[in-house]
Amino acid sequence: MTVFRAFAPWVISLAVLLLLPAVTSGSAVSVINVIAIHIVFALSYNMLLGQGGMLSFGHAAFFGLGSYAAIHAMNAIGDAAYAGTGFWAHFPVFLLPLVGFAGGALVALVVGWPFCRRAGTAFAMITLGLGELVATGTQMFPSVFGGETGVFSNRMVGPVWFGLELAQPADVYWFMAFWVFAAVLAMWAFTRTPLGRLSNAVRDNPDRMQFIGYPPRNVRFLVFIASGGMAGLAGGMAAVNYEIVTPESLSLLASGLALLMAAVGGLGIFYGPIVGAILVTVMNSLLSDYTDAAVLYVGLVFLAVVLFAPSGLAGGIEHVRQAWHGKQVAAKAPRWLAGTLSVTALCMALVLAVELVYLLSHGTDKLADTLGMELDASSPLPWAAVILLLATGYGLWRLTAKSLEATS
Amino acid sequence: MLETIVFSTLNGVLYGLLLFMLSSGLTLIFSMMGVLNFAHASFYMLGAYFAYALGLHIGFWPALFLAPCLVAVIGAVVERYGLRRVHVNGHVAELLFTFGLAYVIDELVHLFWGSIPVSYVPPDYMQNALFTLFGTDYSIYRGVTMMIAVFMFAALWFLLKKTRVGMMIRAALTHGDMVGHLGHNVPRLFMGVFGFGCALAGLAGVIGGPLLNTEPGMAQTLGPIVFVVVVVGGMGSLIGAFYASLLIGLLQTFFVAFDASIADLLGVFGVQADPYGEVTGITLASLAPMTPFILLVLILIFRPRGLMGELEP
Amino acid sequence: MSAALSIRDLTKNFGPAEVIRGVNLDVRQGEIHAVIGPNGAGKSTFFNLISGALRASGGDILLHGERINGLAPQDIQQRGLARSFQVSNVFDNLSVFENLRCACFKNSGAGYVFWRAATGMGGANRRAEEVLDMIGLRALRDAPAGALPYASQRALEIGMTIAGDAGVVLLDEPTAGMSNTETGQAIELIRQVGADRTLMIVEHDMGVVFELADRISVLVYGEIVATGTPEAIRNDPRVKEAYLGEEAA
Numbered sequence: 001m002t003v004f005r006a007f008a009p010w011v012i013s014l015a016v017l018l019l020l021p022a023v024t025s026g027s028a029v030s031v032i033n034v035i036a037i038h039i040v041f042a043l044s045y046n047m048l049l050g051q052g053g054m055l056s057f058g059h060a061a062f063f064g065l066g067s068y069a070a071i072h073a074m075n076a077i078g079d080a081a082y083a084g085t086g087f088w089a090h091f092p093v094f095l096l097p098l099v100g101f102a103g104g105a106l107v108a109l110v111v112g113w114p115f116c117r118r119a120g121t122a123f124a125m126i127t128l129g130l131g132e133l134v135a136t137g138t139q140m141f142p143s144v145f146g147g148e149t150g151v152f153s154n155r156m157v158g159p160v161w162f163g164l165e166l167a168q169p170a171d172v173y174w175f176m177a178f179w180v181f182a183a184v185l186a187m188w189a190f191t192r193t194p195l196g197r198l199s200n201a202v203r204d205n206p207d208r209m210q211f212i213g214y215p216p217r218n219v220r221f222l223v224f225i226a227s228g229g230m231a232g233l234a235g236g237m238a239a240v241n242y243e244i245v246t247p248e249s250l251s252l253l254a255s256g257l258a259l260l261m262a263a264v265g266g267l268g269i270f271y272g273p274i275v276g277a278i279l280v281t282v283m284n285s286l287l288s289d290y291t292d293a294a295v296l297y298v299g300l301v302f303l304a305v306v307l308f309a310p311s312g313l314a315g316g317i318e319h320v321r322q323a324w325h326g327k328q329v330a331a332k333a334p335r336w337l338a339g340t341l342s343v344t345a346l347c348m349a350l351v352l353a354v355e356l357v358y359l360l361s362h363g364t365d366k367l368a369d370t371l372g373m374e375l376d377a378s379s380p381l382p383w384a385a386v387i388l389l390l391a392t393g394y395g396l397w398r399l400t401a402k403s404l405e406a407t408s
Numbered sequence: 409m410l411e412t413i414v415f416s417t418l419n420g421v422l423y424g425l426l427l428f429m430l431s432s433g434l435t436l437i438f439s440m441m442g443v444l445n446f447a448h449a450s451f452y453m454l455g456a457y458f459a460y461a462l463g464l465h466i467g468f469w470p471a472l473f474l475a476p477c478l479v480a481v482i483g484a485v486v487e488r489y490g491l492r493r494v495h496v497n498g499h500v501a502e503l504l505f506t507f508g509l510a511y512v513i514d515e516l517v518h519l520f521w522g523s524i525p526v527s528y529v530p531p532d533y534m535q536n537a538l539f540t541l542f543g544t545d546y547s548i549y550r551g552v553t554m555m556i557a558v559f560m561f562a563a564l565w566f567l568l569k570k571t572r573v574g575m576m577i578r579a580a581l582t583h584g585d586m587v588g589h590l591g592h593n594v595p596r597l598f599m600g601v602f603g604f605g606c607a608l609a610g611l612a613g614v615i616g617g618p619l620l621n622t623e624p625g626m627a628q629t630l631g632p633i634v635f636v637v638v639v640v641g642g643m644g645s646l647i648g649a650f651y652a653s654l655l656i657g658l659l660q661t662f663f664v665a666f667d668a669s670i671a672d673l674l675g676v677f678g679v680q681a682d683p684y685g686e687v688t689g690i691t692l693a694s695l696a697p698m699t700p701f702i703l704l705v706l707i708l709i710f711r712p713r714g715l716m717g718e719l720e721p
Numbered sequence: 722m723s724a725a726l727s728i729r730d731l732t733k734n735f736g737p738a739e740v741i742r743g744v745n746l747d748v749r750q751g752e753i754h755a756v757i758g759p760n761g762a763g764k765s766t767f768f769n770l771i772s773g774a775l776r777a778s779g780g781d782i783l784l785h786g787e788r789i790n791g792l793a794p795q796d797i798q799q800r801g802l803a804r805s806f807q808v809s810n811v812f813d814n815l816s817v818f819e820n821l822r823c824a825c826f827k828n829s830g831a832g833y834v835f836w837r838a839a840t841g842m843g844g845a846n847r848r849a850e851e852v853l854d855m856i857g858l859r860a861l862r863d864a865p866a867g868a869l870p871y872a873s874q875r876a877l878e879i880g881m882t883i884a885g886d887a888g889v890v891l892l893d894e895p896t897a898g899m900s901n902t903e904t905g906q907a908i909e910l911i912r913q914v915g916a917d918r919t920l921m922i923v924e925h926d927m928g929v930v931f932e933l934a935d936r937i938s939v940l941v942y943g944e945i946v947a948t949g950t951p952e953a954i955r956n957d958p959r960v961k962e963a964y965l966g967e968e969a970a
Binding site: 049053055114115117118120121122124125126128129130132133136137139140141142143252256259260263293295296299300302303306307310354357358361362 | 501515687
Binding site: 192193195197200201205207208212213222 | 824828
């Protein structure tokens with residue numbers, strides 16, 4: 001029975017991956033492909049932070065460099081396929097994520113040793129420096145990085161594997177499905193190994209590590225390489241998906257995105273970054289169609305998670321799951337309902353306020369137009385609605401908090 | 409040549425002093441509370457934008473005084489309701505919070521003022537020449553900025569070394585709990601210091617905005633450089649931040665001014681190299697944006713406590 | 722009887738402050754050796770010097786005749802000397818069993834393996850289960866170490882110290898903060914641990930010291946003023962003076 005329970009998430013995930021194209025529309029496939037890339041990217045980031053206790057602000061350097069390695073390899077495949085000879089003529093585009101992995105891992109190997117002396121603020125600062133160094137350095141080598149416009153390629157070259165010519169996003173989906181499953185499996189397996197356990201230990205108590213025979217620096221260094229490799233793998237996936245790599249993929253913004261996705265999803269739970277990647281990617285891509293303040297909303301969600309729900313979405317899911325197993329759902333449901341209503345009211349108030357401000361400063365508001373609402377930001381009515389919603393939300397919040405105190 | 413050197417020095421010192429204004433607040437906050445305020449450059453940006461917006465209604469000089477105060481209030485609120493909450497979850501949580509804060513402030517500025525730079529300029533009379541050297545004017549405004557920065561450093565030094573509050577701050581630096589037991593209100597002290605640090609950043613924005621362009625990306629460009637200054641100077645050392653600011657300010661300005669390439673350097677040794685080649689064509693000017701980060705990585709590898717620091721971060 | 726651990730003229734200065742001022746001590750193979758002394762005598766510094774956490778200013782530390790001063794803590798641990806901590810120093814988010822297993826990895830040859838599951842590391846798993854039973858925490862096997870009651874944490878602390886097959890074990894105030902019952906259980910555990918190992922214990926609880934120790938050394942202001950059997954130490958005038966002051970002597 002426990003064996004079944006252990007395998008169940010993997011079987012379900014596999015089923016979801018296989019059935020997804022059947023239940024989603026064509027236009028959603030592009031977003032799904034991006035989600036796959038982000039899942040691997042966010043999980044690789046959590047190898048460092050959630051599992052190893054190392055906060056990095058330069059993770060995109062490995063993603064981007066892996067991406068560039070893959071796209072140059074793609075061009076090499078194209079050239080070699082044309083000539084018909086050489087190593088690259090026999091290398092399938094399908095395996096390019098491995099090139100990305102090699103690129104990311106190599107960079108981490110070369111630069112990582114001095115970085116891993118200390119975790120905490122020092123590590124965060126030095127990775128920030130590395131990230132910015134790489135990002136600003138790209139302008140100096142246009143033949144490698146392609147300047148501002150980047151390097152582009154064509155993925156429909158070379159040996160074809162599994163009958164995937166990779167012409168349409170629908171084809172690319174199967175490529176993505178394979179690699180996201182393989183990468184998640186690999187990273188999960190890593191957590192079960194001695195090195196994976198030791199990385200958790202070094203996060204919890206680096207000082208004790210030496211006294212059980214392991215200099216913390218060694219453990220951190222190895223995890224750094226593994227994490228950089230996986231980020232590079234995600235970069236390789238991106239190279240195949242977009243057929244272009246620009247210096248944007250190395251930027252501080254991209255590094256911040258990894259942090260965002262992992263933290264929103266939940267740092268302390270393995271599948272947290274998966275949930276976070278899905279949510280943030282969907283928010284980023286869908287919201288911008290409906291409102292101009294999409295990026296702000298994502299940032300506010302992140303801030304809310306850090307302040308009020310530090311264990312992230314996955315923490316919430318685990319909470320519910322444990323209540324289910326402990327048969328406490330009926331007891332906790334009313335409180336959850338109140339809490340959800342409170343959050344909904346507060347969100348609505350916030351969204352309304354933000355859109356009103358946008359209306360005031362820009363004259364038009366995308367969200368209002370989409371919803372077909374006539375909003376007049378200068379009249380007191382919508383602002384009164386904001387205050388009312390805020391009050392309701394806050395009131396429900398206090399109610400939930402009080403009932404929580406009463407029962408615990 | 410002399411002209412370039414003189415003006416590069418003047419501009420480099422000015423830029424360095426601006427960096428110091430920013431990094432002093434950050435150093436103070438870090439020393440006191442152990443938290444690296446990722447959003448520090450965002451408060452700098454708020455200072456510039458507030459001064460611009462206020463200046464439209466109440467004039468340049470009143471805005472110059474009022475804007476930093478506004479930023480201080482926002483900083484205090486952030487500390488009281490945000491930072492204090494996450495403090496219990498450790499340093500990583502604090503960094504995450506300030507990171508998210510920076511993100512949100514950036515987007516809010518976008519929301520209120522749009523994506524294009526705003527025209528935040530000093531009054532006309534300030535743009536006249538303070539003095540003219542080699543045919544180029546050096547504006548009064550630049551001179552005023554330098555004076556304000558130097559005055560600020562002196563005031564800060566005086567505050568920390570000669571006043572009671574400064575003594576409490578220095579004590580709370582290393583023995584926060586003890587200071588609390590002695591009857592001082594440490595949380596209130598923290599809130600005050602955080603607000604004060606943000607006010608310094610705001611002041612830097614108020615003054616630097618006209619010099620370096622007031623636009624929504626200003627926090628993202630200057631933010632990482634300020635961190636470099638703090639780390640290179642030695643985290644927790646005000647004097648270190650001062651030296652590091654000047655060092656980085658001068659280096660970057662000089663690199664941009666002296667457009668020598670690697671080929672030129674090789675030429676000095678008699679080696680012929682292609683001045684337009686990809687590697688040999690790399691000029692000091694193109695290296696300029698990278699300089700702070702090269703310095704950061706080098707310092708963290710060879711001298712992690714920075715130029716003047718006592719504690720390793 | 723050979724000395725498992727030999728300390729020769731050990732000194733440690735922090736700037737102008739001399740904390741350890743010439744300690745000479747032999748810990749015999751297989752004995753339980755207690756180190757007592759007034760607060761501020763330098764006992765924690767002493768342990769830090771032996772275990773490699775601090776570098777000595779002068780003198781030698783010999784483990785089975787080999788010099789270990791100047792080696793890194795992990796090398797000293799690999800040579801068979803382990804230490805526990807006065808404030809429990811465990812991996813809070815890992816379970817009790819995982820804590821013990823991590824402490825077993827290096828000695829069981831698991832190294833930095835990332836291609837096999839941790840559950841497949843037979844040697845480490847077996848040893849961890851053994852230690853788990855020895856310290857009496859089987860019922861708390863899967864509980865997170867950070868959530869343990871105090872006495873259980875101290876037991877885990879000892880467990881992690883002995884998990885790595887060290888022959889010489891330093892215990893830093895193992896019964897600090899325990900109630901009488903808990904102390905009794907701790908004494909039994911320490912006696913078991915000491916049965917086939919050499920132990921050096923820093924303790925404040927005289928009851929524990931006189932119950933367990935084969936020999937006692939008294940550390941006062943960075944120097945050993947007396948070493949001997951419990952009886953000899955009990956009657957030593959220098960010890961009485963150090964603890965009680967001149968009036969009582």
